[in-house]
Amino acid sequence: MKPRVLVSDKLSEASIQIFRDRGIDVDYQPDLGKDKDALLAAISQYDGLAIRSATKVSPKLIAAATKLKVIGRAGIGVDNVDIPAATGRGIIVMNTPFGNAITTAEHAISLMMALARQIPEANASTHAGKWEKNRFMGVELFNKTLGVIGCGNIGAIVADRALGLKMKVIAFDPFLSPERAIEIGVEKVELEDVLRRSDFITLHTPLTDKTRGIIDRAAIAKMKKGVRIINCARGGLVVEEALQEALKSGQVAGAALDVFETEPATQHPLFGLENIVATPHLGASTAEAQENVAIQIAEQMADYLITGAVSNALNMPSISADEAPRLRPFIAVAEKLGSFAGQLTDEPITGIVIEYAGEVGDMNTRALTSAALAGVLKPMLGDVNMVSAPVVAKERGIKVDEVRQTQRGAYETYIRLAIKTEKMERSVAGTVFSDGKPRIIQIKGIELESEFGPHMLYVTNMDKPGFIGALGMLLGNAGVNIATFHLGRQAQGQEAICLVQIDEPVPEAVLAAVVKLPQVKQAKRLAF
Numbered sequence: 001m002k003p004r005v006l007v008s009d010k011l012s013e014a015s016i017q018i019f020r021d022r023g024i025d026v027d028y029q030p031d032l033g034k035d036k037d038a039l040l041a042a043i044s045q046y047d048g049l050a051i052r053s054a055t056k057v058s059p060k061l062i063a064a065a066t067k068l069k070v071i072g073r074a075g076i077g078v079d080n081v082d083i084p085a086a087t088g089r090g091i092i093v094m095n096t097p098f099g100n101a102i103t104t105a106e107h108a109i110s111l112m113m114a115l116a117r118q119i120p121e122a123n124a125s126t127h128a129g130k131w132e133k134n135r136f137m138g139v140e141l142f143n144k145t146l147g148v149i150g151c152g153n154i155g156a157i158v159a160d161r162a163l164g165l166k167m168k169v170i171a172f173d174p175f176l177s178p179e180r181a182i183e184i185g186v187e188k189v190e191l192e193d194v195l196r197r198s199d200f201i202t203l204h205t206p207l208t209d210k211t212r213g214i215i216d217r218a219a220i221a222k223m224k225k226g227v228r229i230i231n232c233a234r235g236g237l238v239v240e241e242a243l244q245e246a247l248k249s250g251q252v253a254g255a256a257l258d259v260f261e262t263e264p265a266t267q268h269p270l271f272g273l274e275n276i277v278a279t280p281h282l283g284a285s286t287a288e289a290q291e292n293v294a295i296q297i298a299e300q301m302a303d304y305l306i307t308g309a310v311s312n313a314l315n316m317p318s319i320s321a322d323e324a325p326r327l328r329p330f331i332a333v334a335e336k337l338g339s340f341a342g343q344l345t346d347e348p349i350t351g352i353v354i355e356y357a358g359e360v361g362d363m364n365t366r367a368l369t370s371a372a373l374a375g376v377l378k379p380m381l382g383d384v385n386m387v388s389a390p391v392v393a394k395e396r397g398i399k400v401d402e403v404r405q406t407q408r409g410a411y412e413t414y415i416r417l418a419i420k421t422e423k424m425e426r427s428v429a430g431t432v433f434s435d436g437k438p439r440i441i442q443i444k445g446i447e448l449e450s451e452f453g454p455h456m457l458y459v460t461n462m463d464k465p466g467f468i469g470a471l472g473m474l475l476g477n478a479g480v481n482i483a484t485f486h487l488g489r490q491a492q493g494q495e496a497i498c499l500v501q502i503d504e505p506v507p508e509a510v511l512a513a514v515v516k517l518p519q520v521k522q523a524k525r526l527a528f
């Protein structure tokens with residue numbers, strides 16, 4: 001069946017065509033995002049949801065989205081998506097981190113200039129026929145200090161443009177390296193310095209628990225009198241009441257806001273103030289940026305739904321379109337090895353070590369580890385996939401370690417997964433043969449070679465004569481057809497393992513009879 005995507009916000013037509021061209025059924029309902037109830041009623045039909053900022057993806061919506069695999073944000077900020085809830089349900093959340101960065105930086109610079117020269121007010125006055133030449137006395141940008149809070153993609157572009165205007169640019173960003181600061185020509189400083197030294201302050205951080213209210217009453221009190229503030233990032237970074245007081249007192253000479261605590265902001269205490277320039281979240285609104293982000297998100301979502309390639313996901317490692325087909329059989333073997341170990345483990349798992357050797361050691365092992373974890377956890381928890389598994393493992397206090405080595409042993413590739421519980425450690429290893437099929441090659445250090453079948457019987461026994469015949473007879477008498485039969489042992493007369501692929505699940509009574517065979521230590525049904 002074709003994947004179905006809902007586009008619930010206004011997106012460029014080009015993106016709709018991309019979905020169609022890639023063989024995806026797409027419903028373009030640009031106003032549905034604003035109608036919570038209608039969206040909630042419709043969401044269960046879709047594999048993908050493409051949005052901008054109007055659609056709020058709440059835990060309630062995610063709970064109703066039973067088929068949903070991917071949420072694509074045509075833009076940067078994903079604060080309208082509950083990422084933990086999506087991750088918990090195994091839904092990938094992706095955005096387009098660069099598509100609107102230049103446009104948004106240009107908007108911030110436009111707002112700074114509009115503030116410096118009071119262009120909106122002067123425009124309104126001139127249109128009103130007032131010719132108030134003496135009323136509008138501006139300030140120059142030349143030689144002024146611009147303080148950038150958050151110097152990532154957009155902050156760095158703003159800095160670059162401001163340097164072109166011959167401003168001095170200082171930046172506060174805990175994640176900005178000194179080398180990067182030198183590269184982009186800014187002085188890396190502390191927040192206090194930005195507050196104390198800047199003539200203009202521009203915000204370019206995401207809205208997080210750390211950045212919410214970063215410009216509050218106390219921060220404003222530390223600023224130069226007559227500072228001008230530009231917020232083209234997110235409402236909530238600036239405490240609006242504190243700003244209002246400071247604009248009235250003259251501590252802040254002017255502020256330009258593209259974003260507001262509550263949007264749409266149709267009524268606001270700051271509206272109507274002379275020293276406020278306001279735009280309705282237009283940062284990303286150019287034809288170029290909207291085309292970019294819409295095309296990018298449609299490509300990324302289509303890639304994921306059709307090929308499994310993952311790019312720009314916020315809750316899953318990337319898998320490029322080139323590596324997706326190469327990775328697929330290894331994802332399958334990692335998941336199956338995990339599932340094998342998970343099905344055999346009844347106690348709480350404390351740790352998992354995944355070892356990659358040979359060719360696979362050079363691959364995207366984060367994706368493989370996520371697949372292995374999903375395999376381990378699924379038998380116990382059911383609804384876990386590559387997206388949610390790392391988070392679920394962490395929540396359960398399972399320590400996950402990856403070991404990579406590129407040298408080869410007997411096999412071109414080798415993946416070994418060891419599970420630790422309070423009482424024991426169990427390991428299983430596998431590989432992918434040239435036919436692309438995953439194989440088990442080792443269990444508990446015992447060599448044997450088997451495919452993963454839909455129905456299997458796993459038996460550990462003592463290596464004594466008569467066992468194979470007795471097991472074969474038991475299964476045969478019960479009408480259970482054996483497809484493949486694989487054996488391995490530690491050494492003659494010691495612990496042995498038998499892996500039998502059968503055409504249907506072993507009935508309970510037959511399993512009980514297998515356990516009673518004198519040589520048998522343990523017998524379990526497995527399914528892949």
Ligand SMILES: NC(=O)c1ccc[n+]([C@@H]2O[C@H](COP(=O)([O-])OP(=O)(O)OC[C@H]3O[C@@H](n4cnc5c(N)ncnc54)[C@H](O)[C@@H]3O)[C@@H](O)[C@H]2O)c1
Nearest residue numbers: 076077104150151152153154173175205206232233283284
């Ligand atoms: N107005 C609009 O239409 C519009 C358009 C695009 C993006 N945005 C907003 O702009 C924000 C920035 O976008 P970007 O592409 O530059 O993101 P980015 O991730 O490239 O950069 C954000 C920077 O903020 C820094 N940061 C994080 N926490 C910080 C803190 N406590 N103090 C200082 N810096 C901190 C990060 O280290 C990072 O360098 C987005 O999160 C989005 O909310 C708004």
Ligand SMILES: O=C(O)CC[C@@H](O)C(=O)O
Nearest residue numbers: 052053075076077100284
């Ligand atoms: O979609 C928009 O118009 C705004 C997007 C912007 O806020 C973003 O974070 O990318």
